[in-house]
Amino acid sequence: MNPPNQQYYGQYPPAGGPPPSQPGQTHPGYQQPPQGAPYYPPGGSPAPGQLPYQQPPHSNYTPQSQHQTSQHQYPPQQYAGGPPQAPGHYPPAQPGQYQPPPGQYQNQPGQYQNQPGQYQNQSYPPQQPSQPPQGQYGHPPTQYGQYPPNVYPAGNANPQAPVSYPTQQYGAPPGAQIAPQWGQQQQQMQGYGYGVPPTPTSPGYDPAQRAFCAPVNTSADVEDLRKAMKGMGCDETALIRILTSPKYDNPWAMAQLVGDYNKRFIRDLAKDVESETRGDFETALLALIRGPLENDVRNLIQALDRAGTDEDALMDVLLCRSNADIRAISAEYRRIKGHDLLIDIKDDVDDTLFRLYSMVLAATRAEDAAPVNAADIDHKVTELQRATEGVIGSNAIAVAQIFTSCNAAQLHALTEAYMRKYHRSLEEVIEKEFRGDMEDALLYMLESALDRARTDARRLEKPLYRTPRKDRLFINRAVSLYWDRNRLDAAKAAYQRHSQSRASLRVAIKAMLSGDYEDLMVALIREKR
Incomplete structure (x- = not known):
């Protein structure tokens, strides 16, 4: 295919007249236009919005034959507005702004094709591609922040109308719908808690909650507490009345009472209670005035420091807790004890139970708002059967991983699905396959969910x-x-x-x-x- 107007390149025959018979021959009466003047095709001035074509000097063009068009060499040309930005692209004509260095622009097949709205002429209409141009990895070439061009959903006849593009898998052709496998992965991610609001911390576990607790008037109660423990003996009834008052139902109100007492008398309320009370009464009062977070940490320290680990205390504090609570407990333990909680657990429990608590302390449990995904539940039921009844010697790690990753609703659905599929209670399976502390921990998580x-x-x-x-x-x-x-x-x-x-x-x-x-x-x- 010849370039546009290549047959008359440098020569201008009159309208309707025959072309010159020999290369380089000019028509009688033809006047050479000045070099760099805009060229208009036969028929008059360019269409609105059309840019003029810069005509090269005709005297230097010597085509050899009609069949060697792609090998024609073109001399340097003047371009106004800057150098060519891409092969076949000509910038707007503004004479006198740019003169490219000497060089040659070789014409390749299909290089100088007309683009929509650019350099149109009557002899060679622009060619419309049958398919959208493809870029890297099968995607259409686009600019940053724009949708792919020439890709419109079926039924959208107006390309100027706003279009909502479907989510595409990486490497998929334009307009392709999301792959079924990826859709299942998104549902599984939602099942594990991704994309859902996190479960808030329990009252007393986040200092930011203090801002939402209205201050209370503690002046009279502070004086009564000091009077109850001052001098000989202790007024236990006054302590019970004040510390269990509805005024201090909120843990942060209790923290205010303790702080006001310590500031008022430059004393420590917890130490005063320890010195004035004894036994289980003292233990209960200290658990109350410490607040839920500090009391959890104190229980963990005592459960791990004594001879023989108190696994019941570990389960009470760490199992069936939200991710936010687990993170708060771990941070408070590190603040009080000076090192990580998992280090102390590893030194006091067996390897299987340590693996379970390491999963718990990772705080990857599904949030309470995470939905129950039927396909994910069915897959986990199969994995549970393979890890328990389907193998000689149960796989405690696989079971613990499933239990610690599910929220209460998902564990409840897991139990029902196991009964439907295998006609056995999951609780009975756990009791049959496990013993000791691992059995107690798994049953606690399961029963709490039910x-x-x-x-x-x-x-x-x-x-x-x-x-x-x-x-x-x-x-x-x-x-x-x-x-x-x-x-x-x-x-x-x-x-x-x-x-x-x-x-x-x-x-x-x-x-x-x-x-x-x-x-x-x-x-x-x-x-x-």
Whole structure:
């Protein structure tokens, strides 16, 4: 194909006249236009918006034959407005602004093709590509921040109208819908908690919560606390009345009371309580005035420092907690103890249980708002069966990884799906395949997901009726529920509904405890003495 007007390059035959018979021959009457003057095709001036074509000097052009068009050499030309930006591109004509260095521009096949709206003429209309131009990796060449050109969804006849482009997989052709595999991965990511709001920290675990707690007037209570512990003896009734007052239901209100007492008397309320009280009554008061976060950390320190690890305390503090709470507990432990919590756990538990707690402390549990994905649940059910009943010797690490990555709703769905698929209870499978602390930890996570209120009731009843009674465990569980009124009310209702005697928790406490300790625990479950 010849370039546009190549047959008459440098010669201007009159309209309707025959072309010259020999190369380089001019028509009689033809006047040479000045060099650099704009060239207009036959028919008059250019169309609106069309740029004039710069005509090269005709005297230097000597074509050899009609079949060697691609090998023609063109002399340097004058371009106004700057050098050529790309092969076949001519900038706007503004005479006298730019003179390129000497050189030759070789014409390649298809190089000087007309673009829409540029250098059009009547003899050679612009060629429209049959497909959108392809760039690297199959994507159309685009500018940064723009959508691909010439790609319009089916039915959109107006290219100027705003278009919403579908999400495309990397390397897919323009307009291709997202791959099914990637859609499944997005659903799985949502199932693990990505893209959903994080579960907020529990009350008392984030200092930013203090801004939302209205200050209370503690002046009278501070004086009464000091009077109750001053001099000979201690007024335990006054301590119970003040510290369990509804004014201090919020952990940050309790922290204000403690801080005001310490500032008013230049003393430490916790040390005064330790010096004036004894036994389980002292333990319960300290657990209350420390607040939920510090009390959790103190329980962990005591559970790991004593001879023989208290696995019950570890489970109470670390399992079935939100990611935000786990991060707060880890940071507070590091602040108080000076090193990471996982280091102390590794020195006190076996390797399997250490692997479980390392997954918990990684804080990668699905957030509470994460949805239940049916395909993901079915896949995990299959993995659980392969890790337990489907293999000789259960794979505790695989089971722990699944349990610690699911929120309560997902674990509940996992239990139901396992029963439908294998006609066996997942709880029975755990009891059959595991023993000891690993069994207790997995069952606690599973039972809490199925019925949290009933699990809380059982965990209050078990240390209360155990022989010997584990008062510290009962105190910590009761105090943790004290800071969550809704959870405490649900646990009390479940206790009365599922206990063997059908008695309330208050009746059980009064039957098993006595003295000031009894009165304090009744007040902590928000019942009248």
